[in-house]
Amino acid sequence: MSRIGNNPIIIxxxxxxxxxxxxxxxxxxxxxxxxxxxVVTFSIEDSVLKLKRPSDHKDxxxxxxxxxxxxxxxxxxxxxxxxxxxxxxxxxxxxxxxxQKLDLALGFSHNILFDIAPEVKVETISEKGKxxxxxxxxxxxxxxxxxxxxxxxFRKPEPxxxxxxxxxxxxxxxxxxxxx
Numbered sequence: 001m002s003r004i005g006n007n008p009i010i011i012x013x014x015x016x017x018x019x020x021x022x023x024x025x026x027x028x029x030x031x032x033x034x035x036x037x038x039v040v041t042f043s044i045e046d047s048v049l050k051l052k053r054p055s056d057h058k059d060x061x062x063x064x065x066x067x068x069x070x071x072x073x074x075x076x077x078x079x080x081x082x083x084x085x086x087x088x089x090x091x092x093x094x095x096x097x098x099x100q101k102l103d104l105a106l107g108f109s110h111n112i113l114f115d116i117a118p119e120v121k122v123e124t125i126s127e128k129g130k131x132x133x134x135x136x137x138x139x140x141x142x143x144x145x146x147x148x149x150x151x152x153x154f155r156k157p158e159p160x161x162x163x164x165x166x167x168x169x170x171x172x173x174x175x176x177x178x179x180x
Contacts, residue, residue, distance in 0.1 A: 005040075005064030009049040009072050012079045017049060024071060028078025031119070031139040035070055039063045042071075049075075077139040084148040086134040090155075090163035095124045095132045102134065106155040106165070114154075120147050133168070 011017055018025040023036045039060050040051045049071065053064040076082075088095055094105040102122055104112040116122050119140055125133040134151065138144040148167070157164035159175040166172060 005051055005053065005061070005068040007068065009068070009075060011044070011047045011049055011075060015075055015079050017044060017075075019044070026071070026074045026078055028075075028139070030078050030081050033074045033078060033140060035067070035074060037063075037067050040067050073141045077141055081137055081139050082141050082144050083135065083137045084144055085168040086136070086148060086151055086165055087168050088132045088134070088165055089157065093132065093155075093163075094126070095134050096126075097122050097124050102151070104151070104154060104165075112154055114151065116147060117143060119143055 015026065015028040018027070019042045022038060023034055024042060025032065025034050040053055040063060043050050043052070051064060051068050051071075053060045088104070088106070090107060092105065092107060096103045100116045100118060100122065102114040102116055102124075104114065106112060116136075120136055120138040120143060123135040123137075125135060136144055136148055136151075138147075152165045152167070155164045157166045157170075157172045159173055160177055162172050162174060
């Protein structure tokens, strides 16, 4: 049984937490995030945020851990931020950006133009002899994961040659080709 919900959350300097009846607002140097909640109750003591659940019912236990993880990620996001890097593996695969527009050449007849949400900062790194890298940074972990997954879905890594868009550090399960 998971006891994640019982772990206290330490609130770092420069982060303010505002608790309403059914939502929690967290503001920091990188931005502001809001999360609605039910069942659990929040309490702040000496810059430590604690969650309590009303009973040991299965749904209450599940939401206890869920909201603790969400609020912890929000606090980390507004104070430190999150980064995801995608690597484009394949001959002729290129990436460039003009502001919040990402231009991907992934072997299709036309380039893919993708508008990225203003909360997510995009940067492309192209070095000679290395695969292009798309670096995404944001204070919102959920939105960052959604944008990264959407970019990856344009050309998922295939198991034979490993070509496609992959996360840096992702292991691709490779298959053997045809045997003669």
